[in-house]
Amino acid sequence: MIEFEVLGEIGKDNCVAACVATGTANHRLLLDCGGNCLHKLPRPYLYGMQAVFFSHFHFDHYAGFDELLRAVWCRPGPFLQIVGPPGTCRIIQHRLLGYLWNNAVGLPGGFRVSEFDGKQLRIIRLLTTERFEIAHEEPPVATSGLVLQHEDFSVHALLLDHGTECLGYRIQEPPKQSINVTRLESLGYGAGPWLKAVRNPQLADSCTVDIGGAPQLLGDLRRELLVTRSGPSLGYLTDFRADDADVREQLRQLFSHVDTLICENNYRDTERELALQNYHLTATEVGTLAVELQPRRLVLFHVSDRYSSTELQEQLQEVRAHFVDASFPESWHIG
Ligand SMILES: [Zn+2]
Ligand SMILES: [Zn+2]
Structure with missing residues (x-):
């Protein structure tokens, strides 16, 4: 099964901690790393993190990365896998080079960083002992969306439009x-x-x-x-527009009938202009998208800090007018 928790407060940065639990193994995965999101997770939990998937690198999805970095930077064993849109290799290496690593030489650890442009994965390895200074390129891998394959689960990505390239993800366990x-x-x-x-x-x-x-x-x-x-599945969609018919079709192909869809809802219907301008979805657009994708349940996150809890209740009703089984994370106590 796939357990998950939406991290972060209402109206602040959010991200999602997911765990593919097979009974014999727990695969811990992160979807984005917003600021002040990871401090709730115990250091040993972060130490065991297997991979982090970035939608994009705006502050609100990336500002908490250092919490994870501190936990894993000299971890022996498998490298932390980092996946994101085009530019990820450069951005992650620059982040690492922004710190002093004079005591890192001779230590184990490193990162395997992949960026997906819709057609292929560019992959680099950054080693702790080299102070992350050398990007070791692996041969690129042609793929239409598979960004991580493990015998217990797979992760597919879809390139979306947020005024910049942004990725949505589906975590899927194999058929049972x-x-x-x-x-x-x-x-x-x-x-x-x-x-x-x-x-x-x-x-x-x-x-x-x-x-x-x-x-x-x-x-x-x-x-x-x-x-x-079919095996359990989890979809993650944030910071995007889906007006184009092609994108709509690609969304249907990847996310149809996902068990849980976690989707942003940054704007109420009254703020459609702002939603368009900032490449986000309105409540009605989230609801109608869910009608097309038919997840078992829809979890809304990434809401605006300008809305009161009454307004958020109304926003939830705007989504539910189209797709009934929608809710905010339970820990938010809204609705
Ligand atoms: Zn953004
Ligand atoms: Zn955002």
Whole structure:
């Protein structure tokens, strides 16, 4: 499952801490690093961070990065992965070079930084022992959106328009297979260790298992008993316009039926002009987008600090007029 928490206060910088929990591993991921967002997370939690995905590098999405940097800069083991839009490699390296690292030589650690331009990933490695001075380029990787692949989850990105390039992300666990218990009972087969073999992809369909003294082909049992359902997913969309029909279609392709969609809502409908000018969505635009994408639930964040809590309640109603299952993060106690 994918757990998540929207960090940061109402009307201030926000970001999202997500965790892909498989039962045997917890993969900790961050979506943006707003100012004063990460201090709530214990240092050991930050130390175990696997990757951070930046939508873009405006202050309100990046100002808290140093909290993470402090936790991981000389961490042995896998480098922290950093993913963002074009310019990410330069911006991250400049941030690192903005500090003094005379005591870093000989220490482990580093960063693997990727930037996605809609067609390919440019990837560099920055090493702690080199004081992050050398950008070690990896061969670029052609991709239409896959920016991180792990056996337990994948992350896809979509290039959006915020007056600058901005990325939206979908974290996705692989499809899950389970046994159809009703079917199992109707076939009269008792549960047993053979069910493990049915679920084991390393055993070929032509293998047999013994059920009640009779050999049965795994292929036949799988067709009868295995049910495949899509894995848990989380979408993250912030700071963008989606007026263009092509972008709309790309949004549908990547985010349709995501379990949870976390989406910005910086402007009420009355401030449409400002929303257009600053490349954000109005409440109605968020609601109608959700109608197209059909997430199981919509979580709104990144709201304006100019609105009172009554106005935020009204803003929520503007979204709910189109998409009912919308809410602010529970910890905000609005609505
Ligand atoms: Zn922005
Ligand atoms: Zn923003």
